Amino acid sequence: MSMEVSASAAIIEAVNISKSFGPIPVLFSVSMDVRPGEVHALIGENGAGKSTLMKILSGFHDPTSGQIRLDGKRTPLPPNGAAEHLGIVLIHQELNLAEQMTVEENVFLGREIRTNGFLDRAAMRAEVQKYLDEIGLDILPTDRISKLTIAQKQMVEIVKAVSRNARILIMDEPTAVLTEEETEVFFRQVKKLKESGVGIVFVSHKLNEVKEIADRVTILRDGQWIDTRSSQDLTPDTMAQMMVGRELSDLYPPMHEADVDADVVLEVKNLRAQGVDNVSFGLRKGEILGFSGLIGSGRTAVFEAICGLSPIESGEIRLFGQDASNLSVAEARDAGLAYLTKDRKEKGLLLDKQMRPNLTLFALPKFVRNLSIDRKAEENALTRAIRRFDVRARDSSITVGKLSGGNQQKLLLAKVMECEPKIVIIDEPTRGIDVGTKQQIYHFIAALAAEGVSVVVISSEMPEIIGTCHRVVVMREGHITGILTGDHINENEIMRYAAGLKREELH
Amino acid sequence: MSMKKALGAIAVTGALVFAGAAVADEKIKIGVSYPTPTHAWAAGMNWHAEQAEKRLEKIYPDVDLILVNSPDPGAQASALEDLVSVHQIDALVVLPFESEPLTDPVLNVKKSGAWITVVDRGLSQPGIEDLYVAGNNPELGRVSAQYMKGRLKDGDNIVILRGIPTVIDNERFDAFMAEIEGSGINVLDHKHANWNRDDGFEVMQDFLSRFPDIDAVWAQDDDIAIGVVAALKQAGRDGDGMFVVGGAGMKETIKAIMDGDELVPVDVLYPPAMIATAMDATVNAFKSNGPVAGRYILGATLITRENAESYYFPESPF
């Protein structure tokens, strides 16, 4: 990636922006500019102020001091997304799509094509189809958003922004939920946009991607501007160091050798369920087993079926030697089997509640004394969990929705661990969280395994799978295509199994 | 038997048979339409309509009465259309759900050539009905006030529990106030109790808390009166000549009057049986040689221990 960044005039400039929420300052005199035809990456740990800066750049927040210049002129941006009319589009991390409407309706929401006062659906459909074909997305304009996967929804957001002739496109972790394959398609789209002169602000925790796609990189730490550099001058390692402000050695903890003679704690034979086709595997005590594959390959479905979250059609599940083919979620929990969802906002945490009820919800029966909930025990558990998982909150009474993504993830982990499972399935353990927190979570997983807990890590990030797991199961289209061990665990091998280029005869 | 006589008999029989057939073909069909009973008064009306149907069809074999009840004004309008198109009625007896929305549907029945009898609630356009049968709402208020004046003296206090805010309620109330004026009886306050027992109970409880001295209660309706009596008994203020005047003619109330109840000594008639009066008159329009068309306003008779028996229908639900 070596596009020469000319000193062409910036489309948008943020000059000495400071921002406080009430008495709490979150940005200190930060400056940043975006030029036409460049990808400008914005990186930093969770809580560094990236989201706030993005919202100021797109008019969702007013700066407390400092100014926004558009085409060199000082311009106060209109609030609530009205900056779209100026060509500034923000794609939120929690996608902003009307779930019950179709793709076409969403793309044209608020600027529908009309003929004689009636909606011209044919024209809109054709237009949307054109964009979908361009981006290579295999859905129909008439599909409902609620039926799409998260990845597909993300792509629809991008189509929506592209169709609005954006001059500045601000994307908050667009690739967090995309597979590598999808990311490639997405980057092709980004390059096209660049060529057409759009300025792109790109927020990501995936530093390899930043290196690949960005022309310039701005680094924030604790609300302070650290540096803006050409990406050619940076490596993922230097980026991480600048973000964290310290040496980040050992992102992944040293791996203990798995004991191949340990008891098999979970044994799955010929499992069939919605999206799961004849899956068999075993999990040993103290083992970290990775599940890799493309999004939609059935990894999550396997474990939702095993944990009683969705029905099983056929097959056998043995848990610690006992038949466990028809457990409810509560029975699975009581048997020591817990599933940690990848969708922490929709399925993991009650965002409008405080930390205490969230922490104890999964293991609530443990906190019942004489038919009522033992609040003191709950408080103690919270204090313990905050210490053990390093959950950082301004005070314990804020609602969980106000925590940063990393702290939410740590709280979710604490919630699941509260029932002291012997087998824990962690789905996308580090989605959308910063590198410092990632490191903490990897160390935690390793420590769990060392204590004898069996861990399943489902992840779309290959380095994570490779860096943490003893064995890796690769899935494709609902069935297992390969189980890798030792030196075979590398990106190349995994990708070949995941893409269906290689297949082991397992049965 | 002579040949002549026999022939005559045959001729007469034949004529009778012929006449009978003609009558069977041209039965007088009378549609009777009223709201589906959802409260006791309407249930009483339903009962009286059914009684009248049996009685009239027995007296006049050539009369066919078709009873239809409807749960809302829209359904009643449809029912009227069906009576014309399906049954091809010769006359309609209708107690309209509401005046305004049913005026046009009744007018359409009128245009089909049928005789129209309207009961209780008038239509919003004059001159549609041939016959109007109704209770006398102002008279109900006036008779109640006259009874009060007879029992109470200058300076005595009464409270009033009114019905649902409607024209009927206003007519009763205004006539009562006009009659009571100048008598020296104080009307402490009046509140709506919606012709409902529970509301009657609660409003009366509050009147009792609010006014330490009440000598009589005009409850306007027998359902309200039941609630009022319960509240009086609860507060222990049912003695000392206290009395309650209701209205309508509920069988329990009439029974109590017959038995000499002192708390509810009288009742003022607003009879659900008026539907039967209307059905009788409508049949008479076809059968009687006397003129029938016009307005029949029933008296608001004061029911006392002496005359109560003739208004007592133990079989009726009201």
Place this chain on the structure above:
Amino acid sequence: MTTASEDTAAKTAKKFSVDFKTLGPAIALLLLCIIGFMLNPAFVSEGNLTNLLTRSAFIGIIAVGATFVITAGGIDLSVGSMAAAISGVMIIVMNNAIETMGSGVPTVLLGCGIAILLGIGAGWINGALTTKGKIEAFIVTLGTMGIYRSLVTYFADGGTLSLNFDIRGTYRPVYYDSFLGLPFPVWVFIGVAICGWLLLNRTAFGRYCTAIGSNEAVAKYSAINVDRVKTLTYIIQGLCVSFATIIYVPRLGSASASTGVLWELEAIAAVIIGGTVLKGGYGRIGGTILGALILTTIGNILNFTDVISNYLNGTMQGLIIIVAVLLQRSDWKVSKSGKS
């Protein structure tokens, strides 16, 4: 342990931090009482206060049940009709039992037992249809509302079902008699309120209701049997309706199609005035009780004055309900700083 029901505003303030969300309903009730006293000092007479509390018992008890249903993200529109239908069946059963069981306490107990069974059954039907049948609660209970209402009309032949006078004597004290100066219905109300408060705030079941109303998917992933908890909330609602019916029937000894009309809306209004969130996830039993008291007090005050035209009663009720909710919803500190 006292519930918030009889707590004054001052006590509430000690218990919770000063917060309009929780204090709003208490302040609204206090204001109403002051207005009532100023209009007519007889408002605070012992007799009137007793009447007020007794009267709030019906809506209050039903509203405690509704708090569970609404907190768990449901709604029950059938409660008024259910009360009418249960009253009707109770009366029929007791009237028919006189011949075999006499007119004593056993007959009344039989009636009460039937009422409780019917309440549980009706609640279970609502719950099972929403959870297993996967129909929206609004539609299910709209349907059962019509069914129960027409059943009572049918039982009563469109008229009124009256309790036999022999049993009335036995049953009457349940409404009219007092214990320690408070009528029995108020004791039932207090009992239901305390049980409801404990259940919602102190047990795992209450926590589950809140979690389900807040986010059903999270609840499911947290090993909560969502269908069972939701069905239980409807059963609790049915049970509360039974209790309300058991103290309602001895009052006038009758049931008709007009019994309990609009009780469902009054109960829902009481719940919302009390600070429970209509879309679920946050429930307050104490607030619900204050809400029921507020609703009853409005009607009581309107009967105590002739300043306001009778025809405007609905307007006054509507205004006071809206003001009470405004008091509770507005974050007054934020709105002040926002204006400056």
